[in-house]
Amino acid sequence: MSTPSPSPSVPIGQYVKRPTVPLPADARVLTGETAWARAAETALDRADGHAPLLVVDAYPGADLPLITKTIADALPRWRIVDVEEAAARPTAEIDAFIADNLTDDRVFGVMSHATIDAFYDEDRLAATAADLAADDRPTVLIGWGADLVARQAEAPYVLVLADMARWEIQLRQRAGATNWRAANPDEDRLRKYKRGFFVEWRMADRHKRTMFDRLDFVFDANAVGAYEPDGRAAGMITGDAFRAAVANAAHRPFRVVPFFDPGVWGGQWMKRKLDLDPGQPNYAWCFDCVPEENSLLLEDADGGLVEIPSLDLVLTQPKALLGERTFARFGAEFPIRTDFLDTMEGGNLSLQVHPLTDYIYQTFGMHYTQDESYYLLDAGDDAVVYLGTKDDVDKEAMLEDLRIAATGERPFDAEKYVNAFPAKKHDHFLIPAGTIHSSGANSMVLEISATPFIFTFKMWDWGRLGLDGIPRPVHLDHAEQNMQWDRDRAWTEANLVGRVxxxxxxxxxxxxxxxxxxxxxxxxxxxxxxxxxxxxxxxxxxxxxxxxxxxxxxxxxxxxxxxxxxxxxxxxxxxxxxxxxxxxxxxxxxxxxxxxxxxxxxxxxxxxx
Structure with a gap:
């Protein structure tokens, strides 16, 4: 047996909320004017007789006005051109272009396969490129899609990616930020998220995949205008340091940065066990491993930090991270996610079902579905998991009672139709798509599932409002087309409960x-x-x-x-x-x-x- 090594100074058993990934030993995080001066110096060295050009391509959701001001203060002699103002299509045209992807539903849209050039006017892009070529002043070209113009300018340039994690974008949207060039500051946050999930983030990730190999610098846009600032200055690292850090991370164990969120059914277990803010009323979720939305914190030898989306690791190192066979099956997507569902001293989750693979593909454009399971980290004496229908259930009666409950006329009697299995610590309940399910109160669930994580069709939410005071969305029409009525108590007991x-x-x-x-x-x-x-x-x-x-x-x-x-x-x-x-x-x-x-x-x- 090998000898255990000495442990670092983290208290024994303490859940680490800000895990880091090391940068190369010789890399350093640059901040403030020093960072932008370094980028400008690189652009001057590369100009080769042309006007120096510094291109800052910013992920949608980045606080462009604040980043622009930061650059202007650091580089007062450089002119700044906002590519979005210069060449983006009008908001009304963008809205019309993506309307079919957004649909009228509050939560669900259809996956977009568009690329970023669809949001720009081709003639105005060309005119902006011509303006850059004709001007001999040192210039900063900034905005999502700035690289589109720079590639047309046919002159050397330095490329900076101002990157953003999706969780930070969501926090800003909840606080009133809009989607990219959208006039929706007061829109329902679920609709803002939908626009990002189905359209903007898909386009943005396709765009930045074209830049990873060419990046000269990566700038932490999470720290500029951060909704929940952690006190760090916005940092910048070289493209080489970024590429080396993610390559190294793909060959060693690591953790992504978890994030926590309250909910109407949220509990108290995580507050006590994970040392969270005791002033919060509850925590419902911890997204502990969702690389599509989590971050990686890259740390240099001096403690300097740069936050990047953990998805960057998936997109740049898919074979090393996922394995050749998993990559061949899923592409550059991380197919497994884990999160915590805390109902200890809280309430039941919604009664729900997830779509079958054929349905999620035909309806939403996703190529695999949200199969999942509940692993009980902890449970009260009265904890239960709702799973599958009761034997000989009256399908039409159950659907009619669900429809009546959705109107608010009377509550739905879940235990009349759905099995409630006692749950104890270390039990594992399996939930293939199409299975009616819910976690009851007084449970601490480690949810292990496939990644398409917003595709939950709520059938009954126990008559609650969301934290925003609006009834949480119920999707009975979708649910009805995916419920597997043959998963009764006998089938569920034989297939989904206690299979160790x-x-x-x-x-x-x-x-x-x-x-x-x-x-x-x-x-x-x-x-x-x-x-x-x-x-x-x-x-x-x-x-x-x-x-x-x-x-x-x-x-x-x-x-x-x-x-x-x-x-x-x-x-x-x-x-x-x-x-x-x-x-x-x-x-x-x-x-x-x-x-x-x-x-x-x-x-x-x-x-x-």
């Missing part, structure tokens, strides 16, 4: 298969151990949570990466490229027994048919 299979037991390490169902593509293995457990990614990404024990560390048997410390309830990612690794107790661990649950993609491990 012991795979090996050497006296110390016990490996169990706990799911998911055969209809789902995620495989979950649980390991119990007192000293260490040996793992191998077998060529596919592993997503792991420490569900029992105070503290462990992840080590490489070959020393390929430094030991990585993990605390109770933390989710971490082991990239496919890691191969063999060991999870072991640390020198100061107090736990007698440790437990992890590991999710991976079925059929993608090395040697699998």
């Amino acid at each position: 299979e012991e795979l090996s037991n050497d006296g110390d390490v016990v490996e169990e298969r706990t799911g998911l169902h055969e209809l789902e593509f995620i495989e979950v293995r649980r390991h119990w151990f007192s000293e260490e457990a040996v793992h191998d990614t077998e060529g596919t990404v592993n997503v792991i949570n420490l569900v029992e024990g105070d503290e462990v560390e992840v080590v490489s048997p070959t020393g390929a990466f430094e030991p990585y410390q993990i605390h109770y309830a933390e989710t971490f990612i082991v990239p496919a490229a890691v191969g063999p690794y060991i999870i072991r107790r640390t020198a100061r661990s107090r736990g007698q027994r440790f437990g992890t649950v590991k999710a991976s993609i079925r059929g993608t491990r090395t040697g699998e048919a």
Whole structure:
């Protein structure tokens, strides 16, 4: 057995809310005027007889006026051209172009496959490029799509990506920020999110994938006008430092930055166990591993920080991170997500169902669906999971009662139609798409699921309003077309409840298969151990949570990466490229027994048919 390494100064078992990923040893985070002076100096050196050009392509949601002012203060002799003002199509034209993608629904749209040039006037782009070529002054070209103009100018330039994480964008939108060039400051936040999710972020990610290999600098736009500032200055790193950091991260364990959100059914467990703000009324969700929306915090040797979307790692390192087979199956998308659902001293989740694969593809343009499961980190004595219909349920009567409940005439009697299974700590309930389900009050759920995470069709929400005072959306029409009525109590008990299979037991390490169902593509293995457990990614990404024990560390048997410390309830990612690794107790661990649950993609491990 290998010897545990000394642990760092994080208190034993304390959930780390701001995990970091190291930058290369020689990289430094630049801030303030120093950062923009460095970028300008690079542009001057590269000009080669042309007017120096600094291109700042900003992700939609970045606070462009504040970034522009910051640059103007740092570079007073440079003129600044806003490409959005110079060449973007009018808002009315953009709204008309994306109307079919947004639909009239409050929550759901259709995935856009448009590219950013659709939002720009071709003639005005060309005119802006001609203006740059004709002017000999040093110029900063700024805005989402600035690179479109620069490529037409046919002169050397320095390219900066002002990047943004989706969670920060959402916080700003809730506080009144609009979508990109949209006149919607007071619009329902769900509709703002829908516009980002189905249209803007898809276009923006396609656009920045064309720039990753050419970036000279990456600027942290999350820290400019941040809704919840953490006191750090907006930092900038070189493109080389960015590329090296994400390449290194794809070959070692890491965590993304979790975020927490209240809800009408939210509980108190996370506040106590994860050391969250006790002044908040509740926390419903912790998005602990959702790379589409989480961040990575890149840290230099002096403690300087730059925040980037964790999606950048997925987009730039898909084979090393996901594994060749998983990448071949899903493309550059992270297919597994985990989050916490806290109803301890709270209320029931909505009664809901997720779409079948064919339905989500035909209706919304998503190529896989939200299969999921509930793993109980903790549970009260009265905790239950609602799952599947009761035997011989009257389908038409249930649908009619749901419709009546949606009008507010009378509440829906869930227990008349839906099974309620007692739930205790470490139980695992499997929820393939099409299965009616809900987590009851007094549960702490680790949700392990596929990533398309907004496709929840609520059927009944227990008569509640949302935190915004508006009834939460119910989608009975969608739900009715996806409910699998044959998943009654007998089928559910046989297929979705208590499916634990012991795979090996050497006296110390016990490996169990706990799911998911055969209809789902995620495989979950649980390991119990007192000293260490040996793992191998077998060529596919592993997503792991420490569900029992105070503290462990992840080590490489070959020393390929430094030991990585993990605390109770933390989710971490082991990239496919890691191969063999060991999870072991640390020198100061107090736990007698440790437990992890590991999710991976079925059929993608090395040697699998």
